[in-house]
Amino acid sequence: MKVCCLPGPGAVAILIGVFVIAWAAPITAWSKAFVEPPIFAERVAAGSLPPVEQRLPEVPSVAVLNKPGLALGRHGGQLRMLMGRAKDIRMMVVYGYARLVGFDNDFNLVADILESYEVEDGRIFTFHLRKGHKWSDGHPFTVEDFRYYWEDFANDKEMSKSGPPKVMRVDGKPPKFEVIDDTTVRYTWENKNPYFLPALAGASPLYIYRPAHYLKQFHKRYADAEELEKKVQELKQRNWVALHFYHGRQYKSNNPDLPSLQPWINTTRPPSDRFVFVRNPFFHRVDANGLQLPYIDEAVMTIASAKLVPAKAGSGEADLQARSLEFKNYTFLKRGEERNNFEVRRWFSAKGAQVALFPNLNVKDPEWRKLFRNTDFRRALSLAIHRHEINQVIYFGLAREGNNTVLPQSPLYKEEYVTKWAQFDLAKANEILDGLGLTERSDLDVRLLPDGRPMEIVVETAGESTDQTDVLELIHDSWLKAGIKLFTKPLQREVFRNRIFAGSTQISVWSGIENAVPSAELTPAELAPTEQGQLQWPKWGQYYETGGTAGEPIDMPLPERLLELNEAWINAVDTEEKAKIWHEMLGIHADQVFTIGLIAAVPQPVVVANNLRNVPKRGLYNWNPGAHFGIHRPDTFWFETK
């Protein structure tokens, strides 16, 4: 292209310079000196710890603090958190959020532990590690750790009876794994695998590497047989496989000796009620000033019963807390703000619906099955619910009323998805029900089914949330006006699920779509019958999950279409096509009301100590993607001490 009005050579140089700097910005940290965290100063001086320049990889990851209100910080401090059970220390892996690739806070996938990666054709993944990246005990993190996982773990007949995990199999076939060179590995599939990267970036991540140098002592192939047997006996494990698992659970964080790549490492051996995590001296991230992250030296998790957590958080025993805090705790927490030097922020839940009803399309009772499969009936049920009242009574009017669908923060959002069939219109609901021939009424003014039984719906709950019971109480009254009697039945969680799976449950109540802020790049599998855990069509989901060995095949046209669309998405070539598929799926859901969403975007209280910085004022609280605090990078949180 011919450029007229050529800028002068000086301007060109500047332009080139700016371009180079912008592109190379992540690596300009090289030019500054790295800053040692003060608590290591002694050990470095004594020679027991190498200095920071030698601990960081050659090209460390630079934390990008580009949102308003974020500031570069300083080292120091102790972060106190509360967890409900000792098992929940695994949340440190979630909050620390060091991943091969992770989501940034705009939900884009970026390389984190990896220096870079390439995806070819959606099926060939090439990963480049950082040169000089080390585990938390100083040993190098290399391709050997990937190879060890692949050959000695995932494909070892004793360690993994059924081979590599499902997400690494496309059409049942595992990938081809190659070590290209010292810092590069490649996974190749025959067909596209769109689930691979999101799984690596998940809150509970897919681990495709292990600390080989540490775990080899527990592996039959590398350890001395006698030594191994002795260790197995000592710890009373069943066999060496169990021993290996015992020591090697990276997610569980219960082995202080296990090397890790996370920003904080557990130093307390269970059982305990207080777990102290100290900073990882070999963590691979720095900030723009060259300070090795994390800023905070220590993170402490104290275990207390989940019911006491709001009381404890409200009396200032936590610096950062969201887990076990619910909307109804907000007022009490607010009261403790002044006295205990913290602030209660309102993030919001990123679920499609906080509470949603799931009519069971696989219910055994033939009359109800007919009715639930009738779209008009579901629409009538939805129209007969006074969502506004629910919002006002239980959530102070702060939640969003409407269907179980994506939130406005998602690029796929459309107003009609939320509002279709979600107004409160008793007249219309009654009209539809009359139109279905359900005009006979009992003496209590409840409509009768065609076979003469009164229309009594038993809504089953897992009995854990007062929210759900309260909502059902409100729905009971408005459904009665439409001639339907609602009974609530609380059950134990497993019984609850088993009954749904078996088709004994009519309607169940649970939360809605797990990830309601997707972009077109993320999988729409939640919208199609792909899992038994989808409470509106468990048997179809099971059929898909087990590859046809259990459950029932789909026998309704539109859910069938959803499954087709899901397959099409996997094979879609570009974002535009994926978006189109998403929109069709969302449209079907809004039109068909497969799940009856009630309210969403419920405020999630987050307790933040007054002197803790870089925690977003308002954020999304979500498991996947989001890792609760993960994508906001707690390693960049810091304490401002005056």
Next chain:
Amino acid sequence: MSDKLAHFVSDAPFDPYTIETLTPEQERVYMASRWLMMWWKFKLHKLAVVSGIVLLASYFCIIFVEVFAPYNLHTRNTDYLFAPPQSVHLIHEGEFIGPFVYPLKFKLNLDTLKREYSDDADNPQPIRFFCSGDEYEFWGLVSGSFHIMCPPKDGKMFLLGTDRLGRDMVSRLLYGGRISLTVGLLGITISFILGITVGGMAGYFGGWVDNTVQRVIEILRSLPELPLWMALSAALPVNWSPVYVYLGITIILGLLDWPGLARAVRSKLLALREEDYVTAARLMGAPPSRIIGAHLLPNFMSHLIASASLSIPSMILGETALSFLGLGLRPPVTSWGVLLAEAQNIEAVALYPWLMLPMLPVVIVVLAFNFLGDGLRDAADPYD
């Protein structure tokens, strides 16, 4: 010293009926039946008498809950969530009007997310008595709408505040009492039947029957209570309606209580079976059941009653504990245990303390039963 010592033998004429006459009072005492004497002894224990009255009043209330409660069990007031208790006033601006309440105004504080209530002191609303209020189904059978006390016309009356769905606490307390108070009675019946039969057989027959029963009791007593509760409650079939679950809970509580009773029965029978009247009855051909039932049991019925009245409170407390653990009754069924479980959070303690009020009737009823039992047991052996 020849005459006999006068005070050992006296020659004076002697008429037994003139020497020792009973005053009318003493006569009454000696002629009184066993139950009458028990009643007199019982009256000495003032606290037990008071407790008895309290309990009778409570059970009477239970029968007519629908009439006593100002509201229906399910009435909600979405405008008055977490309203604090309203006080009943008699005098408005110097003038005596009769019992009335001031209406509540509320403001939504969107900063603390709290509803702030204040009295509208200009507008006294008199409470109505013997009026027609919320509709109800009396014991689920007959509809009616007569209440002893109703909220003012077009007004609200929340004497003990409201809960998170705007339901009146007074009504909920009363309805909850119906379930909680009857749990104990049913459980006791089961416990009684089991305890008396098993204990009776063990005590009367002795020998190997006694040994087996003793071992069984020992085993049951060493089984820890809590997991038994949990397991048995979890084993209740899920598709039972709340009424059946309730019955199941009472049966479970009763099943866990009978060993104590059986032991007491057994030891008492072991002592009593050597009595002459038992031998006489046996010689006359009475079957063991008749001997136990007609002769032995009445002798310590008092003890049994006393011990029953001490077991009922533990059943009531057991029901609250089970509901707290989520194993017993659950909403939408209302009992004191359910109400307490709903108040088991920091918000209820710190912000809405009136939600903890169900503690009060539980305490009162349990104490009342305890004192009643003490009094009955003290009175049980009037011949002491």
Next chain:
Amino acid sequence: MLHYVIRRVVIMCLTLVVVSALVFIVIQLPPGDYLTTYIAELESQGEAVNLEKIEFLRRQYGLDLPLYQQYFVWISGWVHGDLGYSFEYSLPVTEVVGDRLYLSMVLNFSTVIFVYLVAFPIGVYSATHQYSWGDHGLTFLGLLGLATPNFLLALVLLYLANIYFGTSIGGLMDPEFIDQPWTWAKALSILEHLWVPVVVIGTAGTAGMIRRLRANLLDEMQKQYVVTGRSKGLSEGRLLVKYPLRMSLNPFIADIGSLLPQIVSGSVIVSAVMSLPTTGPMLLSALQSQDTYLAGSFLMFLATLTVFGMFVSDLLLAVLDPRIRLDGGVRR
């Protein structure tokens, strides 16, 4: 005597065996097993469940074996001191219970002392001043603890302690001292936290003790030797202490057998509410998640304590009360 002791010991062992079978059944009664609870829990928090891993774990933990085999694995482990493996903590049961047991002992011991300290004077006073308002008043106070639902009272006291004394909510000590070596500060912190659970649990136990002491003392005071003593001119006080009181100490000794297990298990709910690092919350969560071996072994421990306690108190009674020894009488 020896004969009696041996017989009792043999019966005790048999009882324990039966109890162990019952305990095992009772734990397994709720539907599902540890892993199904685990799955349900994970899914409810939105965490994905790796079905293959679950199958693997099922084989690991031996949950695919039939029930009676699991039972025998457990029982045979006892012989070499192996109380089984906890699924929840992924550790042998002995390691999980260890520390907590010791803190439990501290808590329960303090509670027992509290119970004795409160029950004794109240019992004596109400027996000697029967039917007076003092009697009623004090018994009322003593029974108040029994009547109040523990769990709510615990929460209220925790909150009040925090508002008025600044005590941190829940736990037996301030969080900084957990797992730290012993110092005066740590001991002080424990005392600061200890009074709430002791009061809540103890007040429930005082009622029974008061009642028994009062009843026994009343019975004794009617006896002939008391009348004799009074007519001999002994003052009421001396009279009381010298004779009836000693006899009425029976329940204190006799009830150690049932008091201790009652306190240990009665403290389960309160400990769970207050999040104490004792065995209570551990037992509760083990039962709820069906962590079979942990729950089972601990329950067996409690059962053994009960049975052994009953045995010891029967022995002690026999030693202390010559009438029982000489009489072999059926006194209680």
